[in-house]
Amino acid sequence: MPESNTRKTVFVADLSEGRQVNDLFLVSRKTLAETKAGKPYLALTLMDRSGEIEARLWDNAERFDDQAAVGNIISVQGTAKSFRDQLQLTINSLHRVDAGSVPPTDFMPASKYDVSEMRAELLQLIDGITDAELQALLQAVFQGPLLEQFVTAPAAKRMHHAYLGGLIEHTLSVTGLAAKIADHYPELDRDLLLTGALLHDIGKIREFSYKTVPFEYTSPGRLIGHLVIGSEMVRQEAAAVPNLAPERLDQLTHLILSHHGRHEFGSPCLPMTMEAILLHHLDNMDAKMNYIGRLSEQVEEDEYQWSDYQPLMERFLLLRGQDEKKTGTTAAKYAAPPPQQARGNTHKQGRPAEPSPQRTLF
Structure with missing residues (x-):
């Protein structure tokens, strides 16, 4: 048996059927299950910065469980073997490796965009706000350690922009869309809309723990959620902007609290202004486009392929392979792992049970 690696050399995106594997992976999910004959086995999902792969260990499962x-x-x-048209690892042996001995960036998915450039774009957008009080509020929020957390944090645990730098990437995308729409509808309060877009997910820096992977919810994230956390953060910083009218702050708070659009999706209030309704739809659209885009990364360029059934979107999706030149993806190491739900190559027959309405991409 070959000696085990202590360095990451082969990534999930590099695997193909029949390839012998002797490398490092992070365990993102695990189940100790039993075969029909009652024999225990380990069902694992392994990941690195390039993606995820299902894995099975059939022998001595209880010995390797811990x-x-x-x-x-x-x-x-x-x-690496093919099982039901999906690549899967059949594991002969495994052992735990000291996480401190390997670079964590090998296992943590990250945005394909340069963080320093995204930070500069964020600050440029803040400079473009003409309302002096709203600009002062944004400057009070996006500075120091909080700014560094914001440019590092993921936007979600698994579904959309679920990688380091995903939060600022999503925020810039939503704000850019809002700016374009504001040009089309001059009756909108442009500065209020853009400020709300920049701040709508600020609470996610405290909703998620992202120092290690897999990303997890913090206790405040589970108990309170990023909408309320974010609104509290903004109102706290607003105390340092004395000329910000209370009514203006209430409208901004409404944008943050209502941007999920429905009570069952976590919003304590429904969007009730033009700006709030628009922000909700832009946030939802950007989340879905990112999700579908990552699914499409699994399809060969200019080819079409049906996804597996997507419970969160309640449909199958016809995906088209993406041109790297158009998407900006320059290397596998910058790509986030694709959603696990859509790794299959075949159109599954039958319709699964309808998902709970509480399950969203947000």
Whole structure:
């Protein structure tokens, strides 16, 4: 048996059927299950910065169970095989590796865009706000450690922009869309809309724990959620902007609290202004486009392929492969792992149970 690696050399995106694997992966999900004959086995989802892959260990599962805890980095020896048109690792042996001995960036998905450029774009957008009080509020929020957290944080745990730098990437996209729409509808309060777009997900820097992967919810994230956390953060910073009218602050708070659009999606109030209605739809659209775009990264360029059934969108999707020149993807290491739901190559028959309305892309 070959000696195990202590360095990451092969990534999920590099795997193909029949390839022998002797490399490091992070355990993102694990189940100790049993075959029909009652024999225990490990069902794992392994990940690195390039993607995820299902894996199975059929022998000595109970002996390896503790080594393969969720969040552990493990050295895996096995073979990549095709199972029901999906690539899967059959593991012969594994053991836990000290996380401090390997670069965490090998296992943490990150935005394909340059963080320093996104930070500069954010500050430029703030400079473009003409309402002095709203600009002062934005400057009070986006500075120091909070700014660094904002440019690092993911926008979600799994679904959309679920990678380091995903929060600022999503925010810039929503704000850019809002600016274009504001040009089309001059009756909108442009500065209020853009300020709301820049701040709508600010609470996510405290909703998620993202120092290690897989990303997890913090206790405040579970108990309170980013809409309320974000509105509280903004109102706290607004105390340092004495000329900001209370009515103006209330309208901005409304944008943050209502941007999920419906009570069952977590918003304590429905969007009740033009700006709030627009922000909700732009946020939802950008989340869905990112989700579909990452699914499309699995399809060959200029080819079409049906996805598996997507419970969160309640439909199958006809995906078209993306041209890297058009999407800006320059290397596999900058690509976020695609959503696990859509790794199949075939159109599954039958309609699964309808998802709960609480499950959203937000």
